[in-house]
Amino acid sequence: MNILGFICFGEHDSAACLVRDGEIIAATEEERYTRIKYDSSFPVHSIEFCLRKGGLKISDIDLVCYSWLKSDYQLHKKLIHMLKYFPQSLKLLKYRDAVSRKNDAENVFRDTFGYAGRFQHMNHHLCHAANVFYLSPFEQGSILSLDGMGDWASCWMGTGEKNQITPSKEVFWPHSLGNYYSALTQYLGFKMHSDEYKVMGLSAYGKDAYKKEFEDVLKIRPGGGYKLNLSYFNFHVGGKQKFSDKFADTFGAPATPGEKLSDRHADIACSAQKRLEEVVLNTADHLYENGGSENLMITGGVGLNCVANGRLLREGKFKNIFVGPSCHDSGTAVGAALLGYFSSGNKARGKIDASGYWGESFDDQRVETALNAKGLKPTRVDDIARTCAELLKDGKIIAWFQGRSEFGPRALGNRSFLANPTIKEMKEIINVKIKKREEFRPFAPSILREHMEAYFGEDYASPYMTLVFNIKDEKREELPAVVHVDGTCRVQSVSKEDNARYYELIEHFYKLTGTPVILNTSFNIQEPIVNTPEEAVACFLKTDVDYLAIHDYLVARNK
Incomplete structure (x- = not known):
């Protein structure tokens, strides 16, 4: 059975993956071909590579899986959000073209490749979960997916056992660790959805001088949850500047791109990073206490925060932690293809190549x-x-x-x-x-x-x-x-x-x-x-x- 997974039309990271009978044959990201970092366009080159590597024609594909649901999913939550923050929330309408493109992904795929077979939209976080669980060495364990937002959720908790994945709890947007960190990235003069790792690196040079302030920005809630104090942000109402004037009043003037950063900036990065770690530790501890497993799998864009992952390994309750090679959004293409395979029948889960060496090679x-x-x-x-x-x-x-x-x-x-x-x-x-x-x-x-x-x-x-x-x-x-x-x-x-x-x-x-x-x-x-x-x-x-x-x-x- 040949299954193609892909992602595109988000803010970053389009990709494609080919799975044949449960094995990853090929996977690559569109940026490698267009040479545009984090390219989110339709991954035509990536899909062509997957077909070429698999020796397939488009008619040989049994199922195509796209790692976004259509926009009517969680529609009531979206309407409530628009009304709650009206009229400022009207600025969110600028994203309607992106939403429309996701809804139209099936037509784009069929028109581009002349495909007449089965096509399925899939839950974004479930694809993240499939990507990490099926690649992990664990037969069972808890799964934690954290990102900016996927199908209106920013945090997804669940379990995996054998070849089945079961959700247990979600935290919904705008209470998002990914958007929290992206707003901080912009505040420090870096590029969002690209330079978050620079903030992580900078944090090691600072002191936790703003601990109390960030405890007000990002609050821990019972049951492994968390909540942003949205008065510090603008992203939830579509603001181009993702942090609010209150954030700047509290922490000082934002850095301009290319500005030489000061000790103050390093201290802000340090305190924000440590607060993120505290929240992730709390959420993981909740999963441990309610999951009955020693194994934790972390995915989603926030899973790229290797400092937080390392702290989880040292201080968290889980004995074993797995973070795969592709926990960012591109990895949902892999997850979508694997989820499509294991959801199509009661198949035994064999060992899958988890190396990440799935791309182009040359003679x-x-x-x-x-x-x-x-x-x-x-x-x-x-x-x-x-x-x-x-x-x-x-x-x-x-x-x-x-x-x-x-x-x-x-x-x-x-x-x-x-x-x-x-x-x-x-x-x-x-x-x-x-x-x-x-x-x-x-x-x-x-x-x-x-x-x-x-x-x-x-x-x-x-x-x-x-x-x-x-x-x-x-x-x-x-x-x-x-x-x-x-x-x-x-x-x-x-x-x-x-x-x-x-x-x-x-x-x-x-x-x-x-x-x-x-x-x-x-x-x-x-x-x-x-x-x-x-x-x-x-x-x-x-x-x-x-x-x-x-x-x-x-x-x-x-x-």
Whole structure:
């Protein structure tokens, strides 16, 4: 059975996924083709890739699943909201075109591809839940989905068991942790639905100086719930400025884009982040007390807040936590396809490829053509992993392009810039000279899975960079380029099963240096992560990166 899932026409993250008989065949995001970050347009290129990878015609698709319901869902709640905040809420009508596009997604799909088969609109949070549950290693557990808003809910709680997902409770918009964090992102001068991770990184530089104020902004309620004090916000009435004058009066003038941020800004980020963590901890504890499981699965855009996830692992009641590679909205394309499969009959749930390496791959001829087109003279080496490990040891920076591209916002070792984490200056070199980004932003360490406990005190897998760990004091000086200012790391653990070639590279580096860790950041410069050999070559030539390692080919900058 061939099932295609897709998402589009939201504010960000359109994508498509092909599932065949319960197995993920292909999944990719539209931004990788259009080169528009977080592109929300109809994912025609992504769908074409899925069909191509599966060797299918559109007539071979048995079911198409779209991860939004039609707008008449929860219509009474929407009308009540409009009346409650009238006439300011009239500004929300500017979103009617976006709502109309979601309602019309089926017609767009059928007209674009000439599809005559079955089509199903699906609940957005249920697709988030399916994405994390079916990819998890758990047979059963509690599920927590947190985002800005999906089908009028901003928080969804439920359980998964075998192949069934059961909802238990929702928190409805406008009481939204996602919108809370996006408003803060805008206040600090960053771009909403894009730069929230910058706020998370900045928070480590501040103090919890606004604790009481944020307790008034975001309130904890009984039963795992929470409530925003909407007097601090404008997003719920369609305001272009998502925070209100009261927010600015309380916390000071907002930052302008590009402004050098002060200690005050860092303190605000810190207090807002900690309040988010407290709310998420409270909600998770409620799930634990009412779910009867030691396993928690986190999804939705807020699930990308790896600092909150790490705190849950350290301080929460759940023994096991899983956050997959694609908890953002693009992941609902994967969830929709898997949910369509398991909802279509009583099927046993087998092991599903949860690696996230579901995207494009290319043959050597395509690589050679891309290199030759730019006049590059590559060297083909017998052991690219060993050769690159030696270069990393010597302080070289490598653009690394291998295998299938990753699905999701993290580069997991197939489309990465790599460097030596033991060199203190490496963080500044990559941030300022190569990535051209804010100096306060940290880099991730990729570590051999078997060394997690030795460096981070926890024998716990973290293959997707979705959990933050405290590094052991005695290891902090060893890894100055990847340890954040607060002594934490957003860790990627790597096993042979996850990614054999990437594992071999780190293993060779370990044998050469005694350090089983390398610095990993995404292969891109102010654009989506590179997808094709041509994009890899173009990006490499725009940077001061020392080497490009693409398949078994090595290109030095001076050549």
